[in-house]
Amino acid sequence: MQGVLEGAKRCLPIEISGFAIGLVFGVLAGQAGLSVAESFLMSALVFSGAAQFVVLGLWATPLPVAGIALTTLVVGLRHLLMGAALSPFFSKLPRLKAYGSVFFMADENWALTMSEFSKGKRDAAFLLGGGLVMFASWTTSTFIGRTVGGVLREPARWGLDFAFPAVFLALLVGIWKGKSDLLPWAVAALVAVAAHHLLPGQWYILLGGLAGSLTGAVRSGA
């Protein structure tokens, strides 16, 4: 329980920008033709900003159901890596807890949790705490954006699009272990920038993450 609270507390300030992004999603969902109930349900059941924004671009009548499902799967593939990174810490949990918590695994609370683990803390409930805050914020802001909407159409105008990159940069500063990270991180950056340039969608995250982490594994084994 203490871990849940701790995770919630740490995620709260970061979620200010998450809330703003949820508002934007609500507004755009309305423009794409989703009803209030549909927008809210999507945020509550899918709970993935990346997938939901991408899918809005595909939302049309008649609905390309298979295309949307497949796109969602592809955008979610980075979760495979994130879940794998959690597994050494989640292996001792009862199944229901472990597989229940990962529903709430999003980029931000996952990254915060991994940075806690890298400092030697071992409370897996931290992920759930942060996730619950993000879930509450994401669903509420979607609802408000969809119903009230219109104000925050362009987050870039307020610099809000840089909020998450800033948080992730701060996390990187925290998990930097020294020179041994230099090569894996450089490989990750290079592959990500190239993939971002060459491929559509979110493949760059998965490809950069794989290339960088495998570089780290190969080097540390040598």
Added chain:
Amino acid sequence: MALDPQALFTILLMALATYATRAGGLWLASRLALSGRVEAWLDHIPGAMLVSIVAPVVLASGPAEALAAVAVVLVAWRTGSFPVAMVTGVCAVLVLRAVV
């Protein structure tokens, strides 16, 4: 409360697909024997993933984003605070986009 059956079905499929990816990593990794090499790989995932998420924004958007990133790293390094780093990033990019 308009809820189109086909839209609902699509949303449920999306939910299923996303949850499968969230649970899948945990499930697959729990079936891997934890050799030193596998552990080293898992260890390197967070850094490599975070670098990949920010790299296109920081390195390939323009000078404003690159400079704001430098400011964020310095502030995060000195203060160790995520909220402060976040506010620094948003303000820096807002100002720099107007200037450079």
